[in-house]
Amino acid sequence: AAASKCMVSNISGLKVTGGKDTTILSWTAAPDATSGYNVYKKWADGQYTLIENVPTNSYTINIAKDAVKYDDFAIKGVCNSGEGESADYTEA
Numbered sequence: 001a002a003a004s005k006c007m008v009s010n011i012s013g014l015k016v017t018g019g020k021d022t023t024i025l026s027w028t029a030a031p032d033a034t035s036g037y038n039v040y041k042k043w044a045d046g047q048y049t050l051i052e053n054v055p056t057n058s059y060t061i062n063i064a065k066d067a068v069k070y071d072d073f074a075i076k077g078v079c080n081s082g083e084g085e086s087a088d089y090t091e092a
Contacts, residue, residue, distance in 0.1 A: 008033050009032055011086055038076045040074040041071060059075075
């Protein structure tokens with residue numbers, strides 16, 4: 001019998017913390033996200049692109065000196081090496 005697909009709850013508690021040269025996205029750790037978290041960038045057309053899978057509940061965005069830029073990001077929890085992912089994007 002095939003193993004059933006794992007389920008990950010939606011991510012909550014997303015915060016954005018700005019620094020001098022970085023912005024840090026952080027969120028409440030999800031115990032069922034056994035394979036980390038997928039960080040997505042949301043484009044102007046509403047489409048999401050996977051940027052990176054991270055093992056912990058934070059992601060650092062490096063910012064060019066004196067640059068002001070606004071982008072939308074989203075997070076999903078991942079389980080069993082990508083077998084399952086949160087149903088909804090948690091956006092920042």
